[in-house]
Amino acid sequence: MATKVYIVYYSTYGHVEKLAEQIKKGAESVEGVEAKLWQVPETLSDEVLGKLGAPPKSDVPVITPGELAEADGLLFGFPTRYGTMAAQFKAFIDSTGSQWRTQELAGKPAGLFYSTGSQGGGQETTPLTAITQLVHHGMIFVPIGYTFGAGMFEMEKVRGGSPYGAGTYAGDGSRQPSELELDLAFHQGKYFAGISKKLKGTA
DSSP: OOEEEEEEEOOSSSHHHHHHHHHHHHHHTSTTEEEEEEEOOOOSOHHHHHHHTOOOOOSOOBOOGGGGGGOSEEEEEEEEETTEEOHHHHHHHHTOHHHHHHTTTTTOEEEEEEEESSTTSSTTHHHHHHHHHHHHTTOEEOOOTTTTGGGGGOOSSOOOOBTTBOEEEOTTTTOOOOHHHHHHHHHHHHHHHHHHHHHHHHO
C-alpha cells in the first residue's frame, strides 16, 4: 500500500499555498508515496477577507479533524501571527480534541512549514511554538535540519526557512516565494516522504 502524506495548510495570500504545492511535488517524487493537499477552514468572513485584499480560496478541499488519521505522515503549513501560527490553523488544531482523546495521531511523523512578513518575523519561533501542538498529540516531529546542504547557508540571497522546515518571506504581500525557497520546499517534501515511508514499513 502507498504511503499517504497529507499536506494541510492555511494560506491568506497564497504564499503558504505555493510552498505546499512544491512540497507535494517533492513528496510525490518518492516512489510509493501519495501526497494530497488540504486546506483548513477559514474563520474570517468574506467581507473581512475582502478588506484585507485576500484573493479567493483555491479549490483544494477543506479537511476535517477525522480525516487526519487517514494519513501516514502530516505536514502542516501556516503564516505567522506575532511569532506563532495563524489563528485559523490554531482553531483547526483546537478542534482535534476527539483525536487527542483517542490518540489517533500518536506515532505519526509530522513536519512544519510557514511564511512570515519579515526576516525577524518568526521563521524559527513560529515552528518552535507549533511543536507543542504535535507533542500533545504524541506525533513525531521531523525537522529538515541541514539536509538541504549548501542552500541552508546561502548568505547572498534572502531565504526563508530554517532547520525546522521550509519557509518564505511575504513582505507586504507582493513578494512571492523565491526559487531557492521553492527548492527547499521540494526538498522538505521529498525528505519527509522518505522518512514517512520508512516508518510505515517498520510498523
